[in-house]
Amino acid sequence: MQISNFRLKFSLFLNYFVHGCGLIILTQNLTQLASNWHSTLATASFVLSGIGIGRLAAYLSMGFLSDKVGRKKILLFGMLSYLIFFIASPVNESIPIAYGLSILAGIANSALDSAAYPILSELRGNQKANSVSLKAFMSSAEFILPVIVLTANQENWWFGLSFLLPAVILMANLINVTFLTFPKSVTKENENIQKVQLNTGKKVLVTAALLLYGYTSMAVMIWFTQWISIFAKNIDFGNTTAHLLLSLYSLGSISGVLLTLILLRIKAVANRLFLFQNILSLLSLIIIAFSTQESLSMVACFTFGFSAAAGLMQMALATLLRLYPKKKGLLTGLFFSFGSLASFTVPLITGWLVAQGKANLMVGDVIVALIGLAAALIIQAFFPKEAPSLKEARKVIDRIDHQLLRLVEKRFQAVDAVIALKQKQELPVLDASREEKVLEKIAKNSHNKALISYNQAIWQTMMAQSRAYQRAKAHHNNKE
Ligand SMILES: O=C(O)C(=O)C[C@]1(C(=O)O)C=C[C@@H](O)C=C1
Structure with missing residues (x-):
């Protein structure tokens, strides 16, 4: 794997550690946050709904923008939004601002998802495993963060420390991602594969x-x-x-x-x-x-x-x-x-x-x-x-090749009849207009239009070999 791809993957995974923290950090610190906001626990838990609203409002537009303006911009936007959320949340004392920050966390979440999943599916490697790895990093954060919150509680440390951990990771990761080159969204070749x-x-x-x-x-x-x-x-x-x-x-x-x-x-x-x-x-x-x-x-x-x-x-x-x-x-x-x-x-x-x-x-x-x-x-x-494996995939190709070979041989047999007639009528081997028609038919009958040029190239080669075969045969016949 190229170094930059490895760095990119790793920074995406780290983002999902941060995101895992984001998912539970408000509930984990709700009592302290409620007292910061001078509110009851019930009002404080209302603030949590902001995350859902932010997500629902932003997913489609973030997804659309990720295709339009590029994954990197959306990723950086998501990371920056999360950074603001993690830094401002533990020091903020106003409920409306807290609600706004929750919405921002929801938007950050949708931006990260809209960039990260497409990037991972465009990188080489096992696409499903790439995506599931994100879940692994989220789950590990959901496991580790409560321990940090509990320790901070027992040791009487400031509760905001649990917000600083994801903030610091995000800052380091922001610098890393800024200087990374991203793979081209989808090249034509990649798309066909x-x-x-x-x-x-x-x-x-x-x-x-x-x-x-x-x-x-x-x-x-x-x-x-x-x-x-x-x-x-x-x-x-x-x-x-x-x-x-x-x-x-x-x-x-x-x-x-x-x-x-x-x-x-x-x-x-x-x-x-x-x-x-x-x-x-x-x-x-x-x-x-x-x-x-x-x-x-x-x-x-x-x-x-x-x-x-x-x-x-x-x-x-x-x-x-x-x-x-x-x-x-x-x-x-x-x-x-x-x-x-x-x-x-x-x-x-x-x-x-x-x-x-x-x-x-x-x-x-x-x-x-x-x-x-x-x-x-x-x-x-x-x-x-x-195809279950490279070996299995090649077995499919072997089977098709076997069938194709029989058909190609049948085609040469059909050409035998053509050359016999052409010799009788003293026609040249090359018939450019016939070849053009054959290629047109190939284009018309190709189900997968992306394959037309490849199919045509195969038939061009086949007809060139057909001509070579005809000339060799004519030469042989003339000698007799
Ligand atoms: O149809 C012909 O006249 C052929 O000789 C056959 C064939 C072919 O292989 O399809 C080969 C050479 C010609 O230029 C055109 C087509």
Whole structure:
């Protein structure tokens, strides 16, 4: 790998460590922030909704701009916005400004996503693994930051220190990214290699399934994390177990992401991994919804994190981007808009269900997971399979070459008939107008228009060899 590509990848990963901090830093410090803002905890938690608003408002435009003005500008904009958020938040004392900063964090989030995912899918290497790595860095931050907050609390340090860590990383990374050269967005050649062949009907179906999956994959996790502790207490699990379930989910998530990164390198497994993880997450949720045994629920919560929060969303996005190589930014924005919609609607749906007095809230999450599995099945069924390995890919070429060779030989046999007639009628071997017509037909009959010039070059060579063959044959016949 080129040094600059390695540096670029690493700086994107670091950004997602920072982003992981951004996701939980307000909730982790809410008590101190509320006192800074001279407000109650309830008002303070209202400020959190700003992040969702910022995201929802900015995803599409950031995605569009990422394709239009270039990934680097959007990335730098996202990093700068986050930097302002991290530096200003712990010192700010006004609620409206805090709300504005939350919105800015949401915008920063959408800018980072709109730049980072497309860049990673344009770099060489395993595209799915690249995207899942971002999730690994997010999860590790979500694990480390609470420890820092807790230590600062116990040692009576200033709470703002936990904001300074991501700020310092961001500043160093900003300098690094500013001086980096980025790969060209999508070169024509790259585009043809990455392009996935699907007819319009199937493409629409797979796109819809992927966007639906963008919603369900986010919804299923939010539903679980927001309600699992309350749900556990309702079914008379002890207080400690109720909280332990969430930690087990996080632990499962980190282990799941790491295992996914390993398995994605094994092509034969990678193709089935997505579906398998979806089935596993559904089964774990069913157990969680109906188990009355604490130990069984604990295992199920770990398995749920291990499967549902192991980078499935990132894998689906990487798949979507392969369908639209020219509009990666826009599609990233669209995909995450569906995810943001989930963060918005799940609290509304669950709130409504609670008001209706529905006893088993987790059954609702099982239904969301079922819809997600249906979408995953559609994606798996209609998205063209990748060649499992270089060896396997070459086997396909070998088989096609074998068939082609038989056909080329048949073509030479047909030429035999032509040369016999031409000799009789004393016509020259070269017939430029006929060759022109053959090439026109090749262009007309090429399904993939991007391949026309390559197909024509093959036929030009074939006809040149046909002429050489005819001349050799004529020469031989004349001698007899
Ligand atoms: O059609 C002919 O006249 C041929 O000789 C065959 C053929 C070909 O291989 O397709 C070869 C040479 C001519 O210039 C045109 C076409």
